[in-house]
Amino acid sequence: MLAGSLVLILAFVQVGSSQETSSAAATTTAAPAAAVAQAPEKYTLAEGTDVELQFAQDLSSSTSFEGDPVALTLVKDLKVGDVVVAKAGSSAYGVVTKAHKSGMMGKSGQLDIRLDYLKAGDNKIKLRETKGKESGGGIKGALSSPFGRVKHGKNVEINVGDPLHAYVAQDILLPPVS
Numbered sequence: 788m789l790a791g792s793l794v795l796i797l798a799f800v801q802v803g804s805s806q807e808t809s810s811a812a813a814t815t816t817a818a819p820a821a822a823v824a825q826a827p828e829k830y831t832l833a834e835g836t837d838v839e840l841q842f843a844q845d846l847s848s849s850t851s852f853e854g855d856p857v858a859l860t861l862v863k864d865l866k867v868g869d870v871v872v873a874k875a876g877s878s879a880y881g882v883v884t885k886a887h888k889s890g891m892m893g894k895s896g897q898l899d900i901r902l903d904y905l906k907a908g909d910n911k912i913k914l915r916e917t918k919g920k921e922s923g924g925g926i927k928g929a930l931s932s933p934f935g936r937v938k939h940g941k942n943v944e945i946n947v948g949d950p951l952h953a954y955v956a957q958d959i960l961l962p963p964v965s
Contacts, residue, residue: 848896
């Protein structure tokens, strides 16, 4: 009788373990398919792509200091083909690298800004002020002249909404925004 019960127990163990193995295999094969379905497609935003920004704050060479943050806003959606990878209104950031008040004897004020990045979701898109790679990464006081506010003996004044044209500094893979 002992031999008969031992056979029955072994048979039960084999049936139970084969069911666990087949359910584990089903789980293993289903998981990669679900992971692939959830992975968003990414698109390459090319280096040199135009980026239209506007200042989100007033700046003046008389009140700014080296190291002050500079806030900007994306004016138009950034697209790769027809796919939007950064929505208008996204925040961009820079920093004041030099600020000098206007001086005596007609010396003009100076305000230099370095562009850093545009925030697109969890990604930071590095920016620069020239299309070519030879850029030093900063915006000199002379670049402020398109604002029409640089006059001999005056401070550099930049107002909220003043435009700034920038470029993507390097290729970056980005998911589409929803």
